[in-house]
Amino acid sequence: MSYPNWLSQRAHLSGSRMALSYGGQQWTFAEINDIAADYAGRLTSLGISSETRVAVLAKSHPESVFVMYACLHIGCEMVMLNERLSATELEYQLQDSKAAYLLVDEELQGKLDSSNKISFSEIQNASPSNFKPEEEWPEDRTISIMYTSGTTGYPKGVRQTAGNHFSSAVSSALNIGIAPGDVWLCVMPLFHISGFSILMRSLIYGMGVQLHPKFDPKICAHELSAGTVTHMSVVAVTLERVLSELETAALHVSANFKAMLAGGGPVPISYMERAEKYGISVLQTYGMTETSSQTTTLQPADAKRKIGSSGKPLFLYQIKIAENAAPGEKAEILIRGPQVTPGYIGKFAERDVQEEGWFHTGDIGYLDEEGFLFVVDRRSDLIVSGGENIYPAEIEKVLLGHPAVREAGVCGMPDEQWGEVPAAFVVLHEEAAMEDLKAFLKSHIAGYKIPKVIRTVDSLPRNASNKVLRRELKSWL
Amino acid sequence: MSYPNWLSQRAHLSGSRMALSYGGQQWTFAEINDIAADYAGRLTSLGISSETRVAVLAKSHPESVFVMYACLHIGCEMVMLNERLSATELEYQLQDSKAAYLLVDEELQGKLDSSNKISFSEIQNASPSNFKPEEEWPEDRTISIMYTSGTTGYPKGVRQTAGNHFSSAVSSALNIGIAPGDVWLCVMPLFHISGFSILMRSLIYGMGVQLHPKFDPKICAHELSAGTVTHMSVVAVTLERVLSELETAALHVSANFKAMLAGGGPVPISYMERAEKYGISVLQTYGMTETSSQTTTLQPADAKRKIGSSGKPLFLYQIKIAENAAPGEKAEILIRGPQVTPGYIGKFAERDVQEEGWFHTGDIGYLDEEGFLFVVDRRSDLIVSGGENIYPAEIEKVLLGHPAVREAGVCGMPDEQWGEVPAAFVVLHEEAAMEDLKAFLKSHIAGYKIPKVIRTVDSLPRNASNKVLRRELKSWL
Incomplete structure (x- = not known):
């Protein structure tokens, strides 16, 4: 199974729709596709092909999106580096992944010495070559690689394929709905699955992304109030700060706003109650890098009667507790579905990520009588x-x-x-x-x-x- | 790749949501799943298993939906018979498909003599056996078989797999959007892909179906006006009659109503203009039994400047004109994507439906400079x-x-x-x-x-x- 090239197809089908906004600027799907193809041509003349694995070290701004979309066009695998890591940590990931090039944001040039460093301005200044995008992308093509640690202390590079990202986007749509005019507010880092998955949803849905360089509660509260965005991804701490800002500034949330996805651990019930006063629908989710973000979601309607739960799986996914535990019985949480990574790269390339089709999370949890998941202990004391x-x-x-x-x-x-x-x-x-x-x-x-x-x-x-x-x-x- | 059982998963995830309404009655996803499992048990005791192929001859009412969903649970293939066909035509399809049983609506009992006829009341009266639904459905499982004629005059039985129906539903959602409260008004026959695909979307989206025994323009106009439905499938003639009724009865269309999918040939521009006055968004589509319904769609915004066009493909699909014709040049229309049938059964079982991954429609058309499809001559003078x-x-x-x-x-x-x-x-x-x-x-x-x-x-x-x-x-x- 393969997909039509998401960038070309979106440009063809929804070319005039807003794809990305940042500060006062906007790009349509047709424009962003053209820019990405142009960048792809320049990257090609710098020696990058579909066979290359590159690392990307970038902040959240349009230039980074252009570079990532250019890599999508080329078909090269992207190792997404976390700019908050130390030089030692980054070097480990560069070595383990054997990334042939490091594509680096001007602002982050100083973070790392690397002989194969290409700065974003070098990409812009490279001579454009005649680049023709692939018409189709195989489902099993690795799009992104993200490092996540574990019991050993050695971070593992997790592959995320086109099929993983697609099924994650579709499952989310089947859960919370989609509409042609949707715009997702993105303050999550693009090198994390929480942020990168917003870009993937943008291409798959034909949805706009409103990108911000960093999380600023004042700006977020203003956008929710102005009705310019329909969705936002948060963690408990950023949710709380947006709520505080709404309260302090006495703002209302626009009826255009549809839902917040809250990842990275449970949201205190007091936050949920404060959000409810603003009519904000907060969906608590459970997921990880290996499952391309959300795997289960707790509906706002269930939030109060299922405090601490991570909800139920998305439509394409299944959850079970190891050894078919009875309701209430705690054991390892197992996950199954097309969003699960096919495996790791580098040091852990040989490790099987699935046993009989089930991914072993290492997290401990239980299902209640109604099948709601409760995560009681995170993997490796995470x-x-x-x-x-x-x-x-x-x-x-x-x-x-x-x-x-x-x-x-x-x-x-x-x-x-x-x-x-x-x-x-x-x-x-x-x-x-x-x-x-x-x-x-x-x-x-x-x-x-x-x-x-x-x-x-x-x-x-x-x-x-x-x-x-x-x-x-x-x-x- | 496989899916969680759509019926069980919907009951688990959206059990309290309305799945089906008919007349004054309603069934939730939990209820309809229980009924289907109960019917599946009775069908099992009548000798039907996942290895069986059955034919279904039914009118549009809840009983028929229960029987079809029971077949989904069991995993048997359903040959969907068109009740408007003559006995001779139906007999051909029974023989060609080698259906082991004919599941027949009481009302249609007289249409056909068959030794292996099981009426719906016989199903209800059969003893229930202990039935346990499959937890997963393989993507390549054949769910439905629909006969369509062609050049030879011999109808061909077209397989539609779980993967075909799923990608069709997802592609449609990525085009027109979905929301948890959606309800699709169904007046299309369930034995056609236009009607059956509404049931498939219902299970995949968790969407309600408002089923009617037949098309009645007065009732449809009333539902559009009452705001009880969000979507409807039409053909030009039924659209016109609904519009006439809205005009005659001086009704308004509720803002809840989102879109009409119009299949079966182009819609005259005068109808489009009349629909526009009511704020009805009419999406003209091009598709066929072999592509599990819509493959291309014309957005309302383009309807006036692209009169006669069938629009552009859905996100997962590709269209091209044979031998890579230049824009404007007419030749056979070829289709590619996961919605294309893997093939036929019976007499035509050996026929290849794809050449290098492309389905040859037999229809003649062209793409204009912007990539809009125009169908100029239907296959076999259809x-x-x-x-x-x-x-x-x-x-x-x-x-x-x-x-x-x-x-x-x-x-x-x-x-x-x-x-x-x-x-x-x-x-x-x-x-x-x-x-x-x-x-x-x-x-x-x-x-x-x-x-x-x-x-x-x-x-x-x-x-x-x-x-x-x-x-x-x-x-x-």
């Missing part, structure tokens, strides 16, 4: 902080690299603003200043991963096989 | 009469079976009400009364296929290879 996933193992590994540290254990700590933040417990060989440890961490990992609290202890709680009991650590906080 | 397809070859074959007829030629004749009606020209061996010929036809073919005019002539226009020139006949009218 910490979800303002929508970003943080794996304790990754921070522990860095801490153990410091000469003064003998043992390290990291767990999540409740935080009013971010939902959770990391906290660390260390057993030291020799004395070390906490500031020194933090500076060391800073040179290795992204700022948002640095523990808010680092405590020195005499020993860590461990189980029989000597593994750190991270849940036990939580009770020490 | 006559489209009030949305029903009539093949001249089929009528000619019957006429030639009459002892007085030596030669016969049939063509379409313009008709104000039906768009076109068949007209016949015959060369006789011996004298015969026209009434006699009509009575003979009546015993062999459906009433709507009987020529409105039969003229006796001395000879028929033929080409070098002695084929009747049906287009020449048109000029004789």
Whole structure:
């Protein structure tokens, strides 16, 4: 099975419709397709072909979208780099993915040294070559690769195919509906599936994206009020800040606004109630990089009677609890459907992601009598902080690299603003200043991963096989 | 690739939503799923399994929907019989399809003798067996089989798979949008793809179907006015009658109403203008049984500047003119996409329906500079009469079976009400009364296929290879 080239087809079918807006500027589907084809020609003359794997390090602005759409036209795989990561982390992903080129935003040039760096202005200045887009895209073509960590502390590069993105977009449409005039407000990073999936939906639905360089609650509240957007993706913390702004500025939300998708952990019921006062329909979702974003969704109508639930699967998907657990019984959450990644690249390329067609999430949960999913424990003690996933193992590994540290254990700590933040417990060989440890961490990992609290202890709680009991650590906080 | 069972999944996800309404009664998705599972149990005890092929001869009422949904649950293939056909025509389809059972509506019992007839009341009275629906449906599973005629005069049984129906529903949604509260008014026969596809969309979208036993312009106009429905499928003649009723009764169309899909040939521009006055968005479509209904659609915004066009393909589909004709150049219309049937059954089971992935429609058309499709000549001189397809070859074959007829030629004749009606020209061996010929036809073919005019002539226009020139006949009218 293959698709008509999404960019060309949208330009053909909805050429005059708004595809992207940013600040005061707008581009139609015909315009954005032409720009993407032009950029594709320039990238081709720089040596990039459908056989190339590139890494993209970019901020949220139109130039980045043009480059990504050019890569779609060419058919090259894009490794989406998170600009918040440290140079060490980014280098790992470049090496693991063997990306032949790094396409980098001018503003982020300084983040990384790489011999095969191509800046966005170099793309613009390259000579255009005669580029003819592919008429069709195979369903199993890898479009994007996103790194996500896990138990080992080594991030894994997750493939997301055209079929994954398509079925994710279609399943979402079958759940919340679509209409030709829809516009999605995008303040989520484009290198995350939450942001990138908005671009994919735009092409598949023929829907406009209103892109913002970063999350600004004032601007978002204004857009909801002005009726210029119909959808928005949020995490609990950004939802709260938009609500606060609506309340402070005494704004109303336009009837044009249809729904918010809330990912990255449960939304407190008090936020749901505040949203309800503004007539905002908030759909809590559960999903991950390996499932191209949302897999289950909780309808607003069920939010109050199913507090803490992540809802039910989208139409094309299935959820079950390992070993066919009875209702209420907790075990690993398994997912099945066309949105599940075919696998990883690099170090984990050989790992099977599915067992008999089911993806094992590593998360623990249960289904209630009505089939609503409740996630009770995130995989590998995952910490979800303002929508970003943080794996304790990754921070522990860095801490153990410091000469003064003998043992390290990291767990999540409740935080009013971010939902959770990391906290660390260390057993030291020799004395070390906490500031020194933090500076060391800073040179290795992204700022948002640095523990808010680092405590020195005499020993860590461990189980029989000597593994750190991270849940036990939580009770020490 | 496979789908979660559409019936079970809809009951699970949208169980309390209205699935079907008829007269004063309504059924939710949970209810209709339970009824279908119950019927499936009874059909199972009557000997029907996923390996069985059944024929269904039914009128448009809830009982028929229950039986069809029961067949979906069981996984048996359904040959959808057209109740307007003659006994001879129906018998051909039963024989060709080798349907093991004929599931027949009480009201239509008299139409056919068949040893393996099971009436709907026999299903209801059968003992229920313990039936467990399949959790998944393979994408390539054949759901429905519909007979369509062609050049040879022998109707061909067209397979429509789960994947065909799914991609058709999704492509339509990506074109006109969907919303959770949508309700489709169904006055099209369920044995045609135009009606059956409404049921498929209902399950895939979680959308309500308001079913009517037959087309009644007064009732339709009333529903459009009352705001109880959001969509409706029409052909030119039914659109005109609804418009007349709206005009006569001085009704307004509710703002709830979103769109009409108009199939079965072009809609006169005067109808489009009348519809526009009521704010009715009419989307003209081009499609066929082999493509599970609509393949191209003309947006209302383009209707006036592209009079006579069938529009552009839906998102997942591609259209081209044979041998890559230049814009404006006429040749055979080729179609590509996941909605195209994998093939025929019975007599034509071996026929390849695709050449290098393209389905050859037999219709002649061209694309203009902007890529809009214009159908200029229907396949095999097809006559489209009030949305029903009539093949001249089929009528000619019957006429030639009459002892007085030596030669016969049939063509379409313009008709104000039906768009076109068949007209016949015959060369006789011996004298015969026209009434006699009509009575003979009546015993062999459906009433709507009987020529409105039969003229006796001395000879028929033929080409070098002695084929009747049906287009020449048109000029004789």
